[in-house]
Amino acid sequence: MNLTDTHTHLYSEQFDEDRHAMIQRAMGAGVNRFFLPAIDSETTEAMLQLQRDFPEHIHLMTGLHPTHVKENYEAELDHVLQQLDKEKYVAIGEIGVDLYWDQSTKDIQMRAFHQQIEWALERDLPIVIHCRDAFDEVFEVLERFDGQGLKGIFHCFTGTLEQAHRAIKCGMKLGIGGVVTFKNGKIDQFLNQIDLKHIVLETDAPYLSPVPYRGKRNESAYVKLVAEKVAELFNKSVEEIARITTSNSCEVFGV
Numbered sequence: 439m440n441l442t443d444t445h446t447h448l449y450s451e452q453f454d455e456d457r458h459a460m461i462q463r464a465m466g467a468g469v470n471r472f473f474l475p476a477i478d479s480e481t482t483e484a485m486l487q488l489q490r491d492f493p494e495h496i497h498l499m500t501g502l503h504p505t506h507v508k509e510n511y512e513a514e515l516d517h518v519l520q521q522l523d524k525e526k527y528v529a530i531g532e533i534g535v536d537l538y539w540d541q542s543t544k545d546i547q548m549r550a551f552h553q554q555i556e557w558a559l560e561r562d563l564p565i566v567i568h569c570r571d572a573f574d575e576v577f578e579v580l581e582r583f584d585g586q587g588l589k590g591i592f593h594c595f596t597g598t599l600e601q602a603h604r605a606i607k608c609g610m611k612l613g614i615g616g617v618v619t620f621k622n623g624k625i626d627q628f629l630n631q632i633d634l635k636h637i638v639l640e641t642d643a644p645y646l647s648p649v650p651y652r653g654k655r656n657e658s659a660y661v662k663l664v665a666e667k668v669a670e671l672f673n674k675s676v677e678e679i680a681r682i683t684t685s686n687s688c689e690v691f692g693v
Contacts, residue, residue, distance in 0.1 A: 439468035439680045441665060442687040443658045445566065445593050445613055445640035446472050448496070449484035452644040452655055461492065464658035471684065472658060473691065475499045475532040475566055475593070478506040479517040486525065497693055499529040501554055504536040504547045504568055511550050518554065522561060528691040530558045531566025532593055538570040551579050555588065564690050565590035567610065573601055580608045591690060594642055599628040606636050611686055615640045616648035616656065619667045630671045638690065639664050639683045
């Protein structure tokens with residue numbers, strides 16, 4: 439079985455005590471491909487080091503996370519642009535809009551989101567979207583690029599069936615993680631109405647652990663639990679879900 443974790447923060451300080459052991463546990467569970475989203479310039483070196491440690495398994499993104507769009511966001515965007523010229527990245531992410539933590543930065547968040555999408559299109563790279571309490575704002579930006587060939591992943595998708603179809607129309611696949619195992623997660627009620635070709639798996643480790651680890655530190659090995667839940671919803675084998683979703687991730691990232 440070859441599972442892919444399309445969204446995992448392996449460089450998080452929550453893994454400082456057992457990072458390499460945790461990655462080996464994931465590989466033991468059949469997870470052989472790890473895609474790491476960026477947060478800001480402070481995470482860059484740790485991400486590059488992880489790729490040096492596991493060059494066959496770890497793939498990197500660069501980007502400015504919406505919760506880190508602050509007064510210095512233009513300097514942070516310059517760093518993203520420099521990284522795109524300097525290193526090999528498979529996507530621009532995670533980018534988007536987050537109005538849960540701070541609504542005062544909405545305008546500059548949307549500006550940064552728009553700019554990074556433009557760079558993705560210029561370089562033929564996919565994007566990975568972060569959206570929290572901001573579906574309207576995210577779609578307002580995304581739909582400006584309708585018909586331009588934009589592609590990517592709507593990370594940690596927690597919207598409605600209508601929003602799922604809207605995201606797919608914008609060229610996005612749906613990143614499905616631990617929330618699909620939650621009793622109040624809601625996406626389990628309609629996910630099987632979406633063609634599997636639009637779905638990829640993720641953990642968002644160390645956040646959003648699936649049941650039965652909800653509330654504890656998440657890790658990439660748990661993407662297998664997400665695959666098991668998706669397999670149950672679609673009435674397919676876990677192996678089939680792994681095969682299809684890994685193929686979908688290859689289509690998005692080109693690796």
